[in-house]
Amino acid sequence: MAHGTWGRRLRHKVAPLAVPVLLAIADAMLVNGVELDLEVGVSMVAAAALLVRRRFPLLVFLFTLPGLYIGYIWFAPMIALYTLAARRPGRARLGACALLLIAAHFFPYPISDFELTAYRENTLVLIDASVTSAAPIALGLLVRTRRELASRVEDLTRSLRREDRLLADRVKTTERARLAREMHDVVAHQVSLISLQAGAVQVSTEDAEARAGARTIRELSVRTLEELRHMVGVLRADGGEAAEARDLAPQPDLEELPRLIEMSALNVTYERGVVAGTGGANGAKTVERAAFRTVQEALTNVRKHAPGAQVRVRVDPVDTVRRAAMDGPQADGAAAAAEDGRTAQGLRVEIRNGPPDATATVPALPGGGHGLVGLRERAQSLGGTLEARRTSDGGFVVRAEFPYAAG
Numbered sequence: 001m002a003h004g005t006w007g008r009r010l011r012h013k014v015a016p017l018a019v020p021v022l023l024a025i026a027d028a029m030l031v032n033g034v035e036l037d038l039e040v041g042v043s044m045v046a047a048a049a050l051l052v053r054r055r056f057p058l059l060v061f062l063f064t065l066p067g068l069y070i071g072y073i074w075f076a077p078m079i080a081l082y083t084l085a086a087r088r089p090g091r092a093r094l095g096a097c098a099l100l101l102i103a104a105h106f107f108p109y110p111i112s113d114f115e116l117t118a119y120r121e122n123t124l125v126l127i128d129a130s131v132t133s134a135a136p137i138a139l140g141l142l143v144r145t146r147r148e149l150a151s152r153v154e155d156l157t158r159s160l161r162r163e164d165r166l167l168a169d170r171v172k173t174t175e176r177a178r179l180a181r182e183m184h185d186v187v188a189h190q191v192s193l194i195s196l197q198a199g200a201v202q203v204s205t206e207d208a209e210a211r212a213g214a215r216t217i218r219e220l221s222v223r224t225l226e227e228l229r230h231m232v233g234v235l236r237a238d239g240g241e242a243a244e245a246r247d248l249a250p251q252p253d254l255e256e257l258p259r260l261i262e263m264s265a266l267n268v269t270y271e272r273g274v275v276a277g278t279g280g281a282n283g284a285k286t287v288e289r290a291a292f293r294t295v296q297e298a299l300t301n302v303r304k305h306a307p308g309a310q311v312r313v314r315v316d317p318v319d320t321v322r323r324a325a326m327d328g329p330q331a332d333g334a335a336a337a338a339e340d341g342r343t344a345q346g347l348r349v350e351i352r353n354g355p356p357d358a359t360a361t362v363p364a365l366p367g368g369g370h371g372l373v374g375l376r377e378r379a380q381s382l383g384g385t386l387e388a389r390r391t392s393d394g395g396f397v398v399r400a401e402f403p404y405a406a407g
Contacts, residue, residue, distance in 0.1 A: 020050045024076040031072050043071035050079060057084040061097055069104040077101055078136045085140025098133040105129035180232040188228055195221035216263055253288035254315060257295060264299045266311050273316035287402040290378055291349045297371045298351035298398045308357025314350045318401060346403035355394035
């Protein structure tokens with residue numbers, strides 16, 4: 001890992017600074033030798049100035065001109081002019097610097113050696129100087145244009161991705177609205193008919209037991225329609241409206257468990273341990289809602305698969321919660337609590353039923369087989385665990401543990 005970091009630093013930071021300086025030093029020594037004199041001095045100053053060429057490109061270029069004029073070096077002024085074109089591409093600035101480089105290259109040192117009548121030689125030198133100044137400027141402008149194009153392509157890519165996300169959100173919103181319409185048209189209609197039929201039975205029958213059953217059916221139908229209405233609102237909402245709809249939706253908790261058990265029409269024994277105050281623990285309502293849904297799904301499974309069975313529902317606080325399958329935002333808080341020695345507080349729910357009654361009629365209720373899968377996913381999302389298995393006496397047990405989020 002350390003070697004990789006040093007390698008990246010060498011490629012991206014050290015090499016772009018060191019290589020031009022080394023090339024300029026080598027150029028100065030090849031042209032002027034190693035004996036210290038004026039030519040070597042100004043050439044070395046020009047090479048050293050390249051270390052700060054990115055921060056002060058114009059000043060560095062001016063420092064390299066004496067090296068070209070007196071020391072006849074090439075690399076330092078050309079590299080400095082390239083940097084200036086790539087970082088400060090002003091037309092007037094580049095034109096003036098190009099003229100300065102041409103002049104430093106065209107006129108000899110000392111100036112007294114200049115021969116105005118050497119037309120052929122002066123023309124060749126002028127052409128050479130012009131090409132020498134134009135090449136780094138062209139290359140620098142090309143590199144700068146390439147960088148700008150890459151930046152624009154990156155911006156365009158981000159815009160396209162953002163548009164794709166917006167399109168996906170729009171499709172999702174449309175699908176939610178369609179699902180909401182289908183759910184409302186199909187389910188609400190059928191449940192309304194059930195409620196009306198139960199109301200008719202409640203009014204017309206003289207049998208007290210049948211009247212009580214019809215009243216229970218009506219209450220369940222009304223509650224189902226209420227939850228369906230809120231669910232449809234969530235599906236129709238989007239963004240902040242969805243969050244608001246979730247806040248307005250009914251949020252069952254442990255206080256509603258006795259009513260749920262009473263309306264289940266099962267032989268249930270409900271036991272609840274002393275659940276002390278959560279002390280402001282985060283996610284307490286979420287945990288209680290998960291416990292309620294776990295009991296609700298377990299009782300539904302008993303009604304489907306074990307009619308007439310004895311059922312025992314037990315809710316207890318726990319001091320420690322197993323985190324074998326923990327993931328999600330709550331897992332970090334619980335893991336931190338375990339590391340510093342604190343005890344994780346939580347809730348345990350157990351629904352245990354015996355074997356079905358052989359004389360009871362098994363209701364032909366549809367089932368998709370996803371109930372326990374959904375419960376397990378809910379438990380894992382809260383940082384808890386869920387166990388569902390058959391018992392030795394032919395019954396079934398569902399046990400879930402939910403930790404409160406760390407405060």
